[in-house]
Amino acid sequence: MIDDKDEISTLEDLESFLTLVESGGMGLENVAGVALATNNSNGRPFVAVLDDNHQLLLGRWVTQEVFENGKELVRIGPKKRH
Incomplete structure (x- = not known):
């Protein structure tokens, strides 16, 4: 699922966004990684937020x-905030 309304600019x-995903704030389960990718069709x-089977859990343009x-x-991930 890619969210059309919230493009990251x-x-x-x-x-x-990465901090929110890393902290569990998105409510996603089995998050194994994050990657930048391109849509095959366009x-x-x-x-992309991926699970441990490399399946897309959430995407943002x-x-x-x-x-x-x-x-x-x-x-490398987001900077740690103290």
Whole structure:
């Protein structure tokens, strides 16, 4: 499921989304990872929350800029807040 209404358009929004997923705030179960990907039918980029079977639990569209510049943030995860 990809949420059409909330496109992530800044790296700060991406970090907030990742923090929310990591903290369990999305109410998702069996979260195993997060990845940036592109839709096969239209090439549109999105961030994917995946379960332990690599199945899509939740997706959010991202801008091309966030897709290109957010790869490291997705790979290492959001900064820990103290």
